[in-house]
Amino acid sequence: MDYYSQRKFLYHFKNVRWAKGRHETYLCYVVKRRDSATSFSLDFGHLRNKNGCHVELLFLRYISDWDLDPGRCYRVTWFTSWSPCYDCARHVADFLRGYPNLSLRIFTARLYFCEDRKAEPEGLRRLHRAGVQIAIMTFKAPV
Template sequence: MELPPFEIITGDRIDPHIFKFQFKNVEYSSGRNKTFLCYLVDKGNTADGLLRGYLEDEHTGSHAEEAFFTQCLPHYDPALKYTITWYVSSSPCTACAEKIAEVLKARKNIKLSIFAARLFEWEEAEIQAGLRALHAAGCKLRVMKPLDFSYTWDTFVENEDQPLNLWEDCKENYEYYHEKLADILQ
């Protein structure tokens, strides 16, 4: 069976049911085959102010991380200082980590922080190398804490002012992934 063409979906707010499924920080992420990337971009003292939104990818080809730079930051200005924060459903794959590291090395005026709900295939040596390369390029990498899930819920989800009820093992899963990422980056 042939998959439909790849597409990047953009928006302002994520459906609450999709958020709860895609961002759940479980170790085995069966059925979670997309990356959701919620972003905040501060360009300093510009009239544009703060940019906010999300991307999701479907059917690999170009991932949400790569699409961010072409769709959300197409008019890069080397004279501005960019502070970018991503809340992602899973950490970047090897190819995306390498591309992001290249962007950060070439564009010294971009400060990127990535907060990941879970680590993508963290046991794989090439994934670990990609995360280390991102870190070495100046990217701040962190696993999402329970408070980060609530912030993302309030900022990026069509939640109708309903608070997020965190899943039972959210804190334990955070601690597990936090320890794994610390081991990878040491």
């Protein structure tokens, strides 16, 4: 993966009311394995939409190639520039049903809404029912 500059990060992850020009979704991730009271970082990185494929689906394809041990617990944390659309939320919830030993936290910069303003909130509720912790990121500038 290429280097992700601070300037690019701040541009895409800034929580603004009108996110003009921000048509891509970026996803930074951390994958940890929990062993009793300790956890070990297994991987971290970032992805963005490619060729019309939403970034959430790219991550699911990526982690599907892993040989996750069903006897161990894994925690995935996403930091996204946009919250998932309804279809991606559905795919993520379905994916998590197949991996009860994997938990997901999503911190997002902005909520995504399409023309059907009822679909995206329902997708987020579906993720919540699947056990996903979802929160809006806040930005604190260094002092």
